[in-house]
Amino acid sequence: MQLYKEQKLKITNSLTGKKERFKPINEGHIGMYVCGPTVYSNVHLGNCRTFMSFDMIFRYLRHLGYKVRFVRNITDAGHLVDDADEGEDKIAKKARLEKIEPMEVVQRYTVDFHKILEQFNFLPPSIEPTATGHIIEQLEIIKEILNKGYAYEVNGSVYFDVKKFSESFEYGKLSGRKLEDMITNTRELTAQSDKKSPQDFALWKKAEPQHIMRWPSPWGDGFPGWHLECTAMSTKYLGDTFDIHGGGMDLKFPHHECEIAQAEASNGLSPVNYWLHANMLTLNGKKMAKSTGNNILPGEIFSGENPILSKPFAPAVVRFFMMQAHYTSILDLSNDALLASEKGYHRLMDAFDNLGDLVTSGKSDFNVQEWQQKCYDAMNDDFNTPTLIAHLFEAVKHINLIKEGSESITLADKELLQQSMNSFIFDVLGLEGKSADYQDSDKLQAVVQLLIELRNEARSNKDFNTSDKIRDQLSAMGIQLKDGKEGTTFSVS
RNA sequence: GGCAUCGUGGCCGAGUGGCUAGGCACAGCUCUGCAAAAGCUUGUACAGCGGUUCGAAUCCGCUCGAUGCCUCCA
Known part of the structure; x- marks a missing residue:
């Protein structure tokens, strides 16, 4: 059913800051990309909220009859703990702390991620690509950006030249920032840097000898910069320009801003028509974040x-x-x-x-x-x-x-x-039905039905001790009896 | 410091220039053997101060407060 022909959808586009009538590039088809998790620890509830928002959006678009290709990546390389010049790879750090292989870290937390999303009744995305599976694509984009003159190589690393880029393009259009302001407001970097200016960001980082996650490149062994994977994977599966790109509010700058810059630098095309940003889940009035420890795990909610x-x-x-x-x-x-x-x-x-x-x-x-x-x-x-x-x-x-x-x-x-x-x-909404463990049980239904009949008999005999005992003890077990005009029904909590 | 967002009744949380959001809690009533469930009724909420307007919680300005980003983060 092509409901979308009669139901006119409007969405808030972060790029324009306005609510706009939604029109896909190809009628009836939608390409949607959402930034997935970095799998170096358990997904917390705040992460889940963002993914759940886009799960709901995916579900509604499908309900409207659109054919949606929904790509949500797994980041399994390239994100640094600290400043891009000094930090350690998050996954490598976790691997060192837990004394396991980096790919074991990735595997462990990818499994956890999937398990949690399944409990929340998420629909699986159409494609769930990984960063390490797309190193070649990322290298190709770097070469293209170098070719166009928007990047430079220093000591085996490649950096995006933001100043050069903004001569022909508008860097900061998504987050509402101006390059001049950013230059005047830049904090002092403690580490010495290979970058020409602080706004520049890494496309490729040289791997130090002790760095385990490394790949060969024309500039020596290294690993990709942290914005690049999304550009590589989104455009590979959805095209140079696609309909919807989503992610958490906190990724708007610099991550998504850099994605736009990378795509425009490599092929001149603005990659995304509608940018969607999901807002934060807070705990005690503060943003949930892995790094600060202010978070709660889904498993803790399910278990209390x-x-x-x-x-x-x-x-x-x-x-x-x-x-x-x-x-x-x-x-x-x-x-x-x-x-x-x-x-x-x-x-x-x-x-x-x-x-x-x-x-x-x-x-x-x-x-x-x-x-x-x-x-x-x-x-x-x-x-x-x-x-x-x-x-x-x-x-x-x-x-x-x-x-x-x-x-x-x-x-x-x-x-x-x-x-x-x-x-x-x-x-x-993706709300599951009642918990399967009792709904599937015909026996429980029959047993409670029997108790309801016994209680009704007791009530008609004015034996309220018995009738109240049945009602109260069932209630203590989590089975609520509900007397209505049409008889008694029950629900299990 | 810069950029951005937000401040709604006891709690959570929508929304709009003039017409009851909703959920939860509370109170009264109906129903009931008593309850529960369900229904009905009641809440003169929109941070503060000015301004625009016939009319603003909704638009504008200022003040205060909170949060996010500016460094990894959904």
Whole structure:
């Protein structure tokens, strides 16, 4: 279904700072690149939020009927711990600390990354390329940039010449910086540098003898600079100019700015039509970051093993919590906020479960068609998931009213509601259904049903000791009985 | 210091120049054997100070505060 023909999508383009009507280069097809993780430690929740925002965007674009080629890389080389001239490769450092091979580090944390994303119910990207798998492509780009005169070689390293570049191109257009300001405001570098000026950045770094991760190049053994891989991999799989490039806010400068410069220097073309930036997840009001230790691991949320948490939270609850905020807003994580989201999540899911059993009639008190378009309008407005969720709760209210008998719905409306709620909750927001361990269990269903019958018998005999014992003990086990007009149902938390 | 973003009711969090966002919590009511669930009702929120306007929380200016980037970071 080519929904995109009727649903007009607008997205906030960081390049222009405006909300723009989205138009892909080739109708019906979208190329999207997102900067992936550097796999030198466990993914923390802040990383997950960015990837989750783009997972939701990927899901919605697909839902609209676009054929999306979604590329998200794994950075397994080239990022330095410190200043580009002095630092140690993060992965090499971790390898040294843990006394293992660099590629063991990469393997370990790539596996962790995939495991966590799977628990969060992520869709896999179309292509997940690695930096070390694209050294040749990176070397080719360096040669091209050297050819065009926008880079220079010093002592086996190659640097991008920002000053030269900005004579013909606009360096800083993404992050709103001016080169003159940057020159006057540059901090003093403690290390002596091969660079002609501090704004220049490395395309290729010479490897010192002790450096393990190294590749041969025309300038001697070395490793690629940290902005280059994304230019190489995005253009290789998506073309010289593609539709969407995403990443965390913190990558806007210098990483994405340098990506633009590299691409423009090598072929003169602006690489990306729409730049999207996901905002930070904060903890205690401060950005989560691996380097500062102010972070929380997904595993700690799932298990509840963290001092700020009063209990464990399911991955779907965390996902729901994140979807309740717009991807361009800063979101602060707290126990209270998660608790509130958990309740809301269950209310939404319970209502969806009840939807199938609703009795239909000849008329509807709920204009489902209009409601559905409101949901689309929310998503079309720069993927406004919080507004979408507000609309979903409007549907929840109607479902409950219909269940109570205060409102009615036609069969056609019920089916439409069921189908669109399913699309928005599961396909677009990516919220998993109830935990499989009990939903799949027919036996549990039967056992609880039996207890419900026993309780009802006890109640009709006014044996409230027995009936309350059943209800309270089930509740203690996490099974809630809910008495309604149509009988008793239950939910498991 | 420079660039940028933000400051919404008890908490989280949308949004718009004039029309109830939503979730959670709280209170009252309905239902119930009592509860829970569900429903109904109630909140005179938009950092402060000025300005533009018939009208601004929404536009402009200033002040204060917070955060991000400027060095690796989703």
